[in-house]
Amino acid sequence: MNTVELTGVSRWYGNVVAVNDVTLSIGPGLTGLLGPNGAGKTTVLHLMAGLLAPSQGEVRVSGEPAWRNPAMYRNLGLVTERESVPGFLTAWEFVLASAKLHKLPDPAAAARAALDVVELRDAQDRRISTYSKGMRQRSRVAAALVHDPAVLLLDEPFNGMDPRQRMHMMDLLDSMAGEGRTIVFSSHILEEVEQLSGTVQVIVAGRLAASGDYRHIRRLMTNRPHVFTIASSDDRALATALIGEESVSGVSVTAGGLQVHASDYGTFTRAVAKLAKARAIRLTSILPSDESLEKVFSYLVTT
């Protein structure tokens, strides 16, 4: 129960393949869907929520097809990416309206319970326009879980939050997951999922690139080849020394310093410090030069 399963799912928009043959199974607990902008995270979440038909493959939520299956919504909530909330309503009115839309037998009790979960009871009678970003986001979470769904999907719920709000939201998701719910959220920032106790699924260019816990994903990303730009008191002498180093696969001397291709981050950074010290060369800067998020993620797809 409470599972979200994608089997050989692809989704294209005209010529654009947004999701490419993804098979994954997500059970109760907290799962982060991680990937750079445009990787297909929103498309995956919308497929899971039954808002989009797969072009190929099958999406099932708790064993039932997600597409063309309104009954599924009794069991599922979605917090969409855009932070569009009716600011003129109070959180109470907003969440109550959601409870009524779901035709719940006691909408007021459900709204109270949902606002309790997100800890907004004290502020529930203030207009949403007076809320902080984090509070606004929590009011949207309350509206999405007013019918107590077993599966909750959130698209970039940490976007624009400060670290404290992010921690609060992560704790909230964690405790909801602890109650046996299946919680899936998307993010394009690796550090955002740092405190995540559950699983991370990495999506790059529409494909599932890796999955595992945060530490596993972090390790995959740091133990990859890096390009460094190094400035020192004697670039040529340092280049000569680096050539013999096992973790170095290429060195070139440029006007902006040495360009060094290294096989992995840890071994190389330890080796370069030692080499320089032994030759009395002063290192003035060591900068990784290929750190764009897309590059970091795409490494995962090519391995």
Ligand SMILES: Nc1ncnc2c1ncn2[C@@H]1O[C@H](COP(=O)(O)OP(=O)(O)OP(=O)(O)O)[C@@H](O)[C@H]1O
């Ligand atoms: N309605 C659409 N029509 C055409 N192309 C689309 C449509 N929606 C998404 N795409 C394309 O599909 C790809 C995946 O988009 P998607 O929004 O799912 O990615 P994402 O990982 O959620 O990115 P972001 O975090 O930037 O929203 C992108 O190349 C995007 O341009």
